[in-house]
Amino acid sequence: MDSQIKTETEAEVIVIGGGAAGCSTAIYLARRGRRVILLEGREDRPPQLSDLHSGEVLSPGSQLELDRLGLDLNQAQSGDYLVRWKLQEWASLRLHWPGGRETFDRLPPGVAFWQINRGNFYRALRQLARAEGVQVCEGVRVINLLRDSAGRCLGVSARAAGEAPYELKAPVTVDASGRNSVVLARLGLRQPEPHFRRAAYLLFFSELAGAPEPGVWQQYWLRNTTTLRGSYLAPRLYRFSFETSLAERNRWLAKFGRLTAHELFLAALAEQLPQEARRFREATRLPHLLAFAPVGFRVAQITHDGLLMVGDASGYLDPSTGQGIEFALRLGRLAARSIEEAFAVNRFERPAFDRYLRERQDEVLPIMRRLRLFLMGSQSNRLLDVVGGVALARRAAMRQIIKTSPAIID
Numbered sequence: 411m412d413s414q415i416k417t418e419t420e421a422e423v424i425v426i427g428g429g430a431a432g433c434s435t436a437i438y439l440a441r442r443g444r445r446v447i448l449l450e451g452r453e454d455r456p457p458q459l460s461d462l463h464s465g466e467v468l469s470p471g472s473q474l475e476l477d478r479l480g481l482d483l484n485q486a487q488s489g490d491y492l493v494r495w496k497l498q499e500w501a502s503l504r505l506h507w508p509g510g511r512e513t514f515d516r517l518p519p520g521v522a523f524w525q526i527n528r529g530n531f532y533r534a535l536r537q538l539a540r541a542e543g544v545q546v547c548e549g550v551r552v553i554n555l556l557r558d559s560a561g562r563c564l565g566v567s568a569r570a571a572g573e574a575p576y577e578l579k580a581p582v583t584v585d586a587s588g589r590n591s592v593v594l595a596r597l598g599l600r601q602p603e604p605h606f607r608r609a610a611y612l613l614f615f616s617e618l619a620g621a622p623e624p625g626v627w628q629q630y631w632l633r634n635t636t637t638l639r640g641s642y643l644a645p646r647l648y649r650f651s652f653e654t655s656l657a658e659r660n661r662w663l664a665k666f667g668r669l670t671a672h673e674l675f676l677a678a679l680a681e682q683l684p685q686e687a688r689r690f691r692e693a694t695r696l697p698h699l700l701a702f703a704p705v706g707f708r709v710a711q712i713t714h715d716g717l718l719m720v721g722d723a724s725g726y727l728d729p730s731t732g733q734g735i736e737f738a739l740r741l742g743r744l745a746a747r748s749i750e751e752a753f754a755v756n757r758f759e760r761p762a763f764d765r766y767l768r769e770r771q772d773e774v775l776p777i778m779r780r781l782r783l784f785l786m787g788s789q790s791n792r793l794l795d796v797v798g799g800v801a802l803a804r805r806a807a808m809r810q811i812i813k814t815s816p817a818i819i820d
């Protein structure tokens with residue numbers, strides 16, 4: 411923990427989670443003069459390979475949000491991949507369509523996706539939060555919400571490693587603790603997302619025959635909505651994500667039996683893309699592999715008396731489009747604005763946060779709807795092949811993905 415927790419009366423807002431959503435909310439609130447305490451469950455520790463998480467892609471919209479937030483983007487570039495957060499940019503796509511066609515397209519001039527080391531990215535965001543006056547406590551895990559008999563949120567109970575739990579109270583609590591939010595679990599708010607019951611595997615390699623070139627995103631569409639996506643992140647660092655539906659994953663498990671995630675990846679690839687399977691079998695894999703299932707979910711209610719849900723904790727679609735971080739940053743900005751208004755009238759019941767719901771609807775939901783349509787369309791290999799065969803259609807699809815709706819506030 412990098413700072414002592416002050417007494418409960420000093421915090422006006424408690425933010426659970428020091429990721430994209432939590433830091434964005436906390437920074438915007440601190441800039442407006444609010445006393446914010448941010449609790450991040452992970453301890454800070456020396457950089458290591460697992461900090462890569464899934465080596466996320468930052469959409470052009472995320473880059474705009476970071477600029478708006480005031481993160482120094484120049485600092486991101488220097489040093490080894492274990493110490494910097496921005497790893498590479500890509501602005502070209504090499505796509506392998508289901509029917510066997512291969513295409514190569516460039517994004518419009520000036521547009522690029524970035525790939526990051528997420529651990530370092532979050533360190534940089536927390537550093538900015540501290541500089542803006544947020545009290546950032548690392549290594550402090552929230553274990554429950556404090557609620558009164560009417561269900562109103564009063565704060566949290568939290569615990570630092572090896573210490574006794576304690577209570578922390580504030581008029582507003584923001585849950586930005588991500589997909590595995592303790593609040594979602596405690597309040598039973600998580601609901602299935604029927605169209606995106608997906609599983610994802612992330613693998614990193616240091617040596618791979620035919621590895622992706624710098625600046626190029628490589629993607630294969632396989633059978634039954636499975637995709638294989640690869641990119642170069644840094645010298646001797648290649649990232650591949652293998653995503654599929656839960657139904658297809660269950661079929662693999664039934665067919666191949668109980669295998670490790672890596673063995674399952676190799677077996678499924680050998681079945682679906684035999685011409686590529688060999689190079690992955692012979693590749694040198696780094697000892698960092700992530701497996702997620704299921705990925706998509708909805709949240710029944712995202713504002714409550716004294717409590718808002720932000721980022722993944724307010725629902726999550728699909729990792730395929732690389733916009734989860736963009737949504738998290740945007741929602742943090744919108745939540746901060748709504749919380750500030752609640753303080754202005756000193757009312758913290760659920761209706762005080764209606765503005766957050768309205769602006770979320772106006773600013774974020776249209777992009778989510780577009781992505782939902784895009785993702786549903788991409789579940790038909792026939793449709794994919796039609797799009798893949800027409801350069802204009804490919805460009806139109808890409809424009810939909812990179813389009814960022816304008817921000818409501820600056």
Ligand SMILES: Cc1cc2nc3c(=O)[nH]c(=O)nc-3n(C[C@H](O)[C@H](O)[C@H](O)COP(=O)(O)OP(=O)(O)OC[C@H]3O[C@@H](n4cnc5c(N)ncnc54)[C@H](O)[C@@H]3O)c2cc1C
Nearest residue numbers: 427429430431451466467552587588721722729732734735
């Ligand atoms: C396989 C996969 C690949 C993805 N790829 C991309 C991509 O390429 N691009 C993209 O934009 N998005 C991607 N996403 C989505 C993206 O990771 C999320 O949308 C984004 O991280 C959401 O940010 P967040 O701040 O809401 O949550 P998180 O990033 O999950 O941050 C939550 C924070 O809260 C902390 N925390 C959790 N529980 C507690 C607790 N009880 N107490 C205190 N702290 C706690 C965590 O340690 C963490 O720091 C991917 C997701 C998956 C699953």
